[in-house]
Amino acid sequence: MDDEEARTRLLDAAEALFYAEGIQAVGMDRIRTESGVPLKRLYKLFPAKEALVTAYLERRDRRWTASLRGAVAGCADPVEAVFDWLAQWFSEPDFRGCAFLNAYGELGTGPAGVLDVVRRHKAELRELLAELAGPGREDLADQLLILVEGATAVAALTPGPEPAHRAREAASALLLAREGGRAIA
Known part of the structure; x- marks a missing residue:
């Protein structure tokens, strides 16, 4: 999986979870699990949750x-x-x-x-x-x-x-x- 695919998977998971359950209720580990993207790659692409939330929005x-x-x-x-x-x-x-x-x-x-x-x-x-x-x-x-x-x-x-x-x-x-x-x- 390249960075583009990982980014898409992360944003898809983040959008589904953040919108359905709320931003604070969903941790980065849950995003990692739902997206299937390794934690290291997640933090490479989005060094902090704020960066992921911003990209999702x-x-x-x-x-x-x-x-x-x-x-x-x-x-x-x-x-x-x-x-x-x-x-x-x-x-x-x-x-x-x-x-x-x-x-x-x-x-x-x-x-x-x-x-x-x-x-x-x-x-x-x-x-x-x-x-x-x-x-x-x-x-x-x-x-x-x-x-x-x-x-x-x-x-x-x-x-x-x-x-x-x-x-x-x-x-x-x-x-x-x-x-x-x-x-x-």
Whole structure:
């Protein structure tokens, strides 16, 4: 097994375990066992748990953001597409809320690398929502971010599509009130 394969196996194991059970509940030995990567190689690639957590979140950010961007690309109503995408995500059997907020909730302002990834992820999400809201509508992007984050937090407690549907209704009312345009169906 080369370093690339070992890194992938470690990140796969870390993502599955950290997301399902929490970062602090999962030790490096468990990651080693689940990944099948020898301990020496694990610490060569990730000298500390913080490095592994940071890499896990960075990879998850790339995949999560690319999936959301793909879902809204070319849609006639990209704001509607955001909430449709959230409804699908919230309905996944292993959904446990936002990995980034979960990490922040567990670790707080502790590891700087982890906190940087969490902040970057939220900034990227806000940037995407600003693109969808259109130029000069920063306040709308902030409001949509609150709806997305709120729906995600509620769905973590009550999984399923309903929080996304309710947030979509709120977004529709918000857009109607701002523009007098059509509601999101």
